[in-house]
Amino acid sequence: MPSNNDFTIRIANVNGTGSASANSLLMKTLFRMGIPVAGKNFFPSNIQGLPTWYEVRASHRGYLARSGSVDIAVAMNAETYQRDLRELSSGGYLLYDSTWPRRDVLRREDVSILAVPLARLCNESFDNARARILMKNIAYVGVLAALLELDLEIIRELLRETFARKKPLLEANQTAIGMGYDYAREHLNCPLPFVARSMDGPGSKIIIDGNTAAALGCVYAGATFGAWYPITPSTSLMDAFRSFCARFRTAEDGTRDYCVIQAEDELAAIGMVLGASWNGARAFTPTSGPGISLMSEFLGYGYYAEIPAVLFDVQRVGPSTGMPTRTQQGDILSSAYASHGDTRHVLLFPSSPKECFELAAAAFDLAERLQTPVIVLSDLDLGMNDWVSEELTWDESYRPDRGKVLGAEELEKAEAFHRYLDVDGDGVPYRTLPGEHPKGAFFTRGSGHNSYGGYTENAGEYQEVVDRLRRKWDYAANIVPAAEIRAAKGAQAGLITIGTGDSACREALDILAGRGVALDYMRIRAFPFGEEVWRFLREHSRLYVVEQNRDAQLRTLLINEAGGRAEQLVQVLHYNGMPLPATAVVSAIEADMTRVQAA
Amino acid sequence: MSYIARPKVSHPALARNDLGLTMRDYEGGMSTLCAGCGHDSITGSLIQAVFELSIPPHRMAKLSGIGCSSKTPAYFASSSHGFNSVHGRMPSVATGAAAVNGDLQYIGVSGDGDSLSIGIGQFVHAMRRNLNMLYLIEDNGVYGLTKGQFSASADAGSTAKRGEVNEQPAIDPCLLAIAAGCGFVARGFSGDRAQLVPLLKAGLSHRGFAMIDVISPCVTFNDHEGSTKSYRFTRENAFPIDHTDFIPPEAEIKADIGRGESQRVELHGGGSILLRKLAREYDIGDRGEAYRYLDARQGKGEVVTGLLFLQEGGADMHELSRLGETPLADLPYGRLCPGPDALAELQNRLR
Ligand SMILES: Cc1ncc(C[n+]2csc(CCOP(=O)(O)OP(=O)(O)O)c2C)c(N)n1
Ligand code: SF4
Ligand SMILES: [Mg+2]
Numbered sequence: 048m049p050s051n052n053d054f055t056i057r058i059a060n061v062n063g064t065g066s067a068s069a070n071s072l073l074m075k076t077l078f079r080m081g082i083p084v085a086g087k088n089f090f091p092s093n094i095q096g097l098p099t100w101y102e103v104r105a106s107h108r109g110y111l112a113r114s115g116s117v118d119i120a121v122a123m124n125a126e127t128y129q130r131d132l133r134e135l136s137s138g139g140y141l142l143y144d145s146t147w148p149r150r151d152v153l154r155r156e157d158v159s160i161l162a163v164p165l166a167r168l169c170n171e172s173f174d175n176a177r178a179r180i181l182m183k184n185i186a187y188v189g190v191l192a193a194l195l196e197l198d199l200e201i202i203r204e205l206l207r208e209t210f211a212r213k214k215p216l217l218e219a220n221q222t223a224i225g226m227g228y229d230y231a232r233e234h235l236n237c238p239l240p241f242v243a244r245s246m247d248g249p250g251s252k253i254i255i256d257g258n259t260a261a262a263l264g265c266v267y268a269g270a271t272f273g274a275w276y277p278i279t280p281s282t283s284l285m286d287a288f289r290s291f292c293a294r295f296r297t298a299e300d301g302t303r304d305y306c307v308i309q310a311e312d313e314l315a316a317i318g319m320v321l322g323a324s325w326n327g328a329r330a331f332t333p334t335s336g337p338g339i340s341l342m343s344e345f346l347g348y349g350y351y352a353e354i355p356a357v358l359f360d361v362q363r364v365g366p367s368t369g370m371p372t373r374t375q376q377g378d379i380l381s382s383a384y385a386s387h388g389d390t391r392h393v394l395l396f397p398s399s400p401k402e403c404f405e406l407a408a409a410a411f412d413l414a415e416r417l418q419t420p421v422i423v424l425s426d427l428d429l430g431m432n433d434w435v436s437e438e439l440t441w442d443e444s445y446r447p448d449r450g451k452v453l454g455a456e457e458l459e460k461a462e463a464f465h466r467y468l469d470v471d472g473d474g475v476p477y478r479t480l481p482g483e484h485p486k487g488a489f490f491t492r493g494s495g496h497n498s499y500g501g502y503t504e505n506a507g508e509y510q511e512v513v514d515r516l517r518r519k520w521d522y523a524a525n526i527v528p529a530a531e532i533r534a535a536k537g538a539q540a541g542l543i544t545i546g547t548g549d550s551a552c553r554e555a556l557d558i559l560a561g562r563g564v565a566l567d568y569m570r571i572r573a574f575p576f577g578e579e580v581w582r583f584l585r586e587h588s589r590l591y592v593v594e595q596n597r598d599a600q601l602r603t604l605l606i607n608e609a610g611g612r613a614e615q616l617v618q619v620l621h622y623n624g625m626p627l628p629a630t631a632v633v634s635a636i637e638a639d640m641t642r643v644q645a646a
Numbered sequence: 647m648s649y650i651a652r653p654k655v656s657h658p659a660l661a662r663n664d665l666g667l668t669m670r671d672y673e674g675g676m677s678t679l680c681a682g683c684g685h686d687s688i689t690g691s692l693i694q695a696v697f698e699l700s701i702p703p704h705r706m707a708k709l710s711g712i713g714c715s716s717k718t719p720a721y722f723a724s725s726s727h728g729f730n731s732v733h734g735r736m737p738s739v740a741t742g743a744a745a746v747n748g749d750l751q752y753i754g755v756s757g758d759g760d761s762l763s764i765g766i767g768q769f770v771h772a773m774r775r776n777l778n779m780l781y782l783i784e785d786n787g788v789y790g791l792t793k794g795q796f797s798a799s800a801d802a803g804s805t806a807k808r809g810e811v812n813e814q815p816a817i818d819p820c821l822l823a824i825a826a827g828c829g830f831v832a833r834g835f836s837g838d839r840a841q842l843v844p845l846l847k848a849g850l851s852h853r854g855f856a857m858i859d860v861i862s863p864c865v866t867f868n869d870h871e872g873s874t875k876s877y878r879f880t881r882e883n884a885f886p887i888d889h890t891d892f893i894p895p896e897a898e899i900k901a902d903i904g905r906g907e908s909q910r911v912e913l914h915g916g917g918s919i920l921l922r923k924l925a926r927e928y929d930i931g932d933r934g935e936a937y938r939y940l941d942a943r944q945g946k947g948e949v950v951t952g953l954l955f956l957q958e959g960g961a962d963m964h965e966l967s968r969l970g971e972t973p974l975a976d977l978p979y980g981r982l983c984p985g986p987d988a989l990a991e992l993q994n995r996l997r
Contacts, residue, residue: 078997079997249997252997253993253996253997254996254997255993255996263989263992266982266983266984267983267984267989269979269982269983271746271974271975271977271982272742272745272746272974274738274741274742291984295984295988296982298970301968302968302969302970303967303968303969303970304970304974304977304981304982305974306745306746306967306969306974308741308742308745308775308967310738310771311767311768311771312767314735314738314768315735315737315738315741315767315768315771316738317738318731318732318735318736318737318738318739318741318742318768319738319739319741319742319745320742321731321739321742322709322729322738322739322740322741322742322743322744322745323742323743323745323746323974323975324742325727325729325739325742325743326707326742326743326746326747326750326975327746327747327975327976328745328746328747328974328975330742330746344732344735345732345735348731348732438990438993439989439993440986440989441983441985441986441989442986443985443986445983446979447979479727480727480975481704481707481726481727481743481747481750482704482705482707482727482747482749482750483704484704485702485703485704485725486725487704487727488703488704488724488725488726488727488728489727489728490719490720490727490728490729490730491727491728491729491730492728492730493730493731493732494730502675502720
């Protein structure tokens with residue numbers, strides 16, 4: 048049941064009608080009122096004309112996952128009226144444009160229909176055709192403001208900020224808000240039984256999407272080179288990187304302290320990144336599942352020839368083109384083992400924009416310390432949706448950890464340099480950069496090589512190198528970000544997740560705790576799995592592994608790589624392309640518990 | 647150990663270049679290619695070219711794809727960094743490397759299989775971006791390393807060793823390069839060092855992408871009667887259209903200037919080219935004419951060699967990307983990080 052500061056609004060729009068600004072206005076208003084809020088966009092793989100939805104959840108307890116229910120449907124797309132009505136929770140409200148009355152179609156006993164002639168109101172107030180379409184969106188925000196007692200002054204201030212330099216647009220927007228608001232006050236039963244009440248301000252929090260945060264991480268980590276081939280949902284990461292660089296890394300005469308190349312495909316993008324890293328720059332490529340598939344051969348090369356690289360896989364629904372604008376965590380296994388032969392890659396799993404920022408920076412340090420590709424596995428939900436996030440902070444004393452790179456002076460003093468010798472016993476050899484010193488020269492190759500960097504087809508020499516790579520992997524497990532573990536009093540079982548499973552799982556844990564079920568919690572942040580992950584698995588006989596794919600890929604990885612046993616790990620799967628709601632986690636766990644008790 | 651280093655014995659009488667280095671200093675590991683393979687002669691020419699240009703070995707970067715030809719970087723300049731990448735993808739590696747450090751001399755070595763089939767996309771795009779590099783295709787009309795299948799440069803009607811006839815038209819890397827906007831397009835023959843060395847030197851001194859297709863017979867799989875990439879066929883049908891002399895920046899120019907059949911072109915990367923016209927009947931800077939001429943002559947079965955097209959002064963990738971003098975890889979972190987205050991300020995707009 049909705050209550051004050053605890054409700055979900057779902058707005059149905061038509062793609063390409065300019066609804067995005069109205070929807071973000073709504074989200075930002077709640078944010079500035081201090082109410083924890085999450086906004087999620089469900090859009091089609093199309094530019095104009097298909098249905099799109101935006102879901103805003105206000106939750107005074109701070110839950111940011113989908114609620115799984117809809118309390119107010121704003122039905123702006125006649126084509127989806129039936130569906131919007133059907134998916135509305137009992138007791139909910141459906142607001143629609145009654146310029147064309149549809150009393151006959153919009154019939155459901157247990158919900159209230161709110162009719163507002165948005166088009167007619169806009170036609171009366173605006174003579175420009177484009178404005179008539181755009182302002183309908185702003186007008187429904189006005190209606191919601193009346194229904195939910197949103198702070199009108201905040202709305203007006205937000206509009207002033209957005210349109211500071213576009214006076215006519217500002218006036219139109221202000222008019223539309225007032226129009227919707229006044230109409231609702233006059234004709235509808237305002238306010239609704241549940242409303243928005245200002246809470247303690249948002250403090251230092253911000254609204255940001257994961258891709259923007261990750262791009263900032265790249266800038267702050269000192270990345271100078273990026274190559275990519277456009278693919279939803281990763282494109283905005285590079286867009287953001289470029290715009291930050293245009294601002295922070297461009298001299299007055301136009302000279303750039305960065306280079307971004309739009310590659311001809313993903314094979315080229317990763318090749319460029321390896322070339323740039325080999326030559327001493329911090330380089331990265333954002334992509335999604337299809338791109339990882341194409342990059343596989345080079346990823347194996349990077350692993351074997353030991354070249355740093357940072358990849359962002361903003362996952363979407365597969366297999367194949369799948370549903371490119373929907374979210375999933377389906378690339379866990381293909382990323383972990385991308386490429387032929389004995390290949391494995393370091394993975395990082397951010398769960399929030401703040402972590403996208405921090406782990407992006409950490410990825411560069413890890414890639415250079417370990418001299419290997421590192422893949423940051425984000426997803427569409429995290430990458431493209433707006434999240435309320437803790438403020439991002441940067442430690443001024445941070446210096447890039449370039450790992451074991453020998454400079455000209457060291458080479459001058461050295462007797463000889465051998466690229467793949469394990470000098471320090473940690474599995475990580477020393478590298479040199481082209482152009483530094485004649486003594487530093489070596490031949491980078493994907494073909495068999497020995498510890499000295501020479502070509503080999505000798506069994507023992509080959510094996511010596513791949514065995515060392517395995518030792519390097521074990522070392523990596525000690526330096527990757529540790530899992531976050533939360534113990535619950537009297538817990539009998541535990542719950543494990545990664546990435547965007549976090550918000551739904553935390554909410555589910557609270558719901559279950561309220562019903563007397565205590566579970567320990569572990570959110571894994573990296574692969575290879577550290578000692579704490581092994582321990583958590585050893586210490587629990589029953590563990591729910593929550594992930595967003597069909598084949599329980601994280602669970603498989605835990606069995607393969609963390610000593611997990613099949614009978615111990617219960618899969619909780621959600622893979623329809625919509626972000627995971629807490630209710631799905633709760634019902635799966637409760638069903639399992641009932642089954643176990645019955646048995 | 648199967649990695650054999652060529653013994654280095656320096657001979658006092660060996661000629662030294664401006665850096666005081668001898669040709670030996672530009673040599674690499676012992677070749678493992680078949681005796682008589684055209685690729686090895688090209689390696690010899692390359693060594694001579696970089697030696698004569700006095701390029702510091704550690705300031706060169708050698709890159710390649712996969713194939714017998716792509717092994718070449720292992721056989722010269724062991725004091726240079728090398729990157730033997732994956733099949734057909736060397737141009738992308740070179741692109742990333744060149745973007746972050748434009749100060750090195752990039753030498754890419756590829757094969758006709760590597761560049762014209764699996765890697766044709768990257769090859770074309772590297773030309774389009776105008777990477778500053780020398781790009782060699784060691785062209786034998788076959789996939790040597792996988793034992794003699796036809797490559798895309800095999801001429802229609804030519805036969806494989808066991809008699810199979812190639813029915814498909816060839817992709818000519820020079821025509822492709824001219825069409826793709828490449829500013830330096832040449833063809834050489836591994837067996838004609840006198841022609842090849844100056845072409846290599848000119849290519850190395852050209853700022854931008856210099857593509858040289860070098861006919862390089864595969865003695866094991868494509869040197870028979872019926873092949874159009876054999877030593878014999880190439881010798882008999884080579885049609886040199888001009889002779890190129892590379893003139894270093896500081897050298898005095900005495901020769902031929904002004905005489906009707908000679909032409910001097912300044913290279914933006916330093917030095918100049920003295921072109922002696924042998925048979926060329928078109929303006930070397932005219933893309934359309936060059937294409938038509940080449941296409942027509944090759945239609946008659948001639949192997950047109952020499953500098954085929956030259957356009958100096960085009961903006962290279964470095965310029966197009968608005969990069970500064972200091973290589974990106976050398977920029978100090980302090981210049982790259984906007985700092986905590988900028989981060990705080992930025993977030994004011996996210997509330
Ligand atoms: C992805 C991939 N596919 C196939 C191969 C097998 N392969 C190795 S070399 C080669 C052809 C090389 O031909 P070319 O570039 O003409 O070189 P050549 O040996 O003739 O000098 C092929 C197909 C490979 N190494 N990688
Ligand atoms: S197979 Fe052909 S291309 Fe390969 S090394 Fe032998 S002669 Fe050269
Ligand atoms: Mg070949």
